[in-house]
Amino acid sequence: MLLPNWAGIELLKNSRLELFAQICQTGQTLGGFMAITIIGAGYVGLITGVGLAKLGHQVNIVDTDPTKIEKLNSWQPPIYELGLNDLLQDNEVQKRLHFSGSLDARKFDSDIYFIAVGTPTKINGRGADVSYVEMAAEQIANVCPPKSIIVLKSTVPVGTNDKLQKQLDTAFYDKKIAVISNPEFLKEGAAVFDFFNPDRIVLGGKDSEALRKIGHLYQGLNRPGAAPLKLLAVDWQSAELIKYGSNALLAVRLSFINEMAAICENSNADIIEVAKGIGQDSRIGAQFLNAGPGWGGVMLPKRH
Numbered sequence: 001m002l003l004p005n006w007a008g009i010e011l012l013k014n015s016r017l018e019l020f021a022q023i024c025q026t027g028q029t030l031g032g033f034m035a036i037t038i039i040g041a042g043y044v045g046l047i048t049g050v051g052l053a054k055l056g057h058q059v060n061i062v063d064t065d066p067t068k069i070e071k072l073n074s075w076q077p078p079i080y081e082l083g084l085n086d087l088l089q090d091n092e093v094q095k096r097l098h099f100s101g102s103l104d105a106r107k108f109d110s111d112i113y114f115i116a117v118g119t120p121t122k123i124n125g126r127g128a129d130v131s132y133v134e135m136a137a138e139q140i141a142n143v144c145p146p147k148s149i150i151v152l153k154s155t156v157p158v159g160t161n162d163k164l165q166k167q168l169d170t171a172f173y174d175k176k177i178a179v180i181s182n183p184e185f186l187k188e189g190a191a192v193f194d195f196f197n198p199d200r201i202v203l204g205g206k207d208s209e210a211l212r213k214i215g216h217l218y219q220g221l222n223r224p225g226a227a228p229l230k231l232l233a234v235d236w237q238s239a240e241l242i243k244y245g246s247n248a249l250l251a252v253r254l255s256f257i258n259e260m261a262a263i264c265e266n267s268n269a270d271i272i273e274v275a276k277g278i279g280q281d282s283r284i285g286a287q288f289l290n291a292g293p294g295w296g297g298v299m300l301p302k303r304h
């Protein structure tokens with residue numbers, strides 16, 4: 001299969017990743033659709049898996065929660081997301097999508113493994129608990145074929161991908177596993193739309209061949225009528241910080257407009273009109289400028 005002309009590719013750092021961009025732009029054969037295993041059937045893992053299956057890949061989603069797997073095996077979504085049920089009822093998707101309760105490499109032959117498990121805030125409130133990520137990586141490394149790629153979708157503190165690569169290089173030296181960071185930016189409620197229409201896809205890593213392969217996975221998003229795919233290939237730490245920086249900036253905008261709402265109340269001004277007036281400035285934009293009682297959710301409050 002030929003790669004399309006990825007006009008949208010942007011490289012934040014282009015030295016060692018030039019090869020990646022050149023190959024993507026000249027359209028080199030990479031062997032078509034791929035077999036992917038995803039650990040974690042939560043918001044991120046499930047939407048990514050269903051989306052990749054819709055793009056034509058064979059996807060096995062593994063989750064330790066038996067209730068989720070039972071529902072998914074009868075094509076019932078365990079969460080509500082607009083468009084998810086339709087995708088799960090799609091015959092083509094059903095042919096390419098599998099669910100299992102444990103990672104059994106003998107049943108599903110793949111060399112690309114996504115980790116999409118939770119990274120909750122530690123009980124002491126200081127940083128993220130990455131133990132589920134480490135556990136999933138070890139489970140993968142125990143069963144994967146040599147030269148597999150582990151793609152970290154979970155939101156992790158800066159340095160985690162680097163550390164994980166070192167741990168795998170030490171404990172599973174012969175396997176030569178490559179770690180790629182691929183942070184997730186979906187909005188709950190619009191997650192399916194966001195998968196098929198990402199503002200950008202961020203890939204972080206050192207191994208240009210692995211980066212190229214993972215970039216290739218998403219090529220189906222570059223379809224007629226859609227905005228050209230923007231693929232940012234960077235180092236691990238930059239990818240991790242793009243995710244945290246984006247979350248932090250969104251939180252700052254919400255805090256700012258809530259402060260403005262308080263000022264409006266004291267000044268007899270109308271916060272709705274004020275937000276509209278500020279947001280119409282093209283340098284600022286209107287998103288995340290709706291005043292509310294505060295902000296929350298699972299992602300923005302994370303202080304890793």
Ligand SMILES: NC(=O)c1ccc[n+]([C@@H]2O[C@H](COP(=O)([O-])OP(=O)(O)OC[C@H]3O[C@@H](n4cnc5c(N)ncnc54)[C@H](O)[C@@H]3O)[C@@H](O)[C@H]2O)c1
Nearest residue numbers: 040041042043044062063064065116117118119154155184
């Ligand atoms: N939900 C969001 O809006 C969102 C957006 C962007 C990034 N993220 C990040 O993505 C990651 C996943 O988030 P989520 O909301 O999908 O989490 P989630 O808690 O909904 O799902 C995680 C799933 O992983 C499963 N799991 C954990 N360890 C496992 C293992 N070893 N093997 C198999 N299954 C395992 C759990 O049973 C659970 O179903 C987190 O780091 C989160 O911060 C979430």
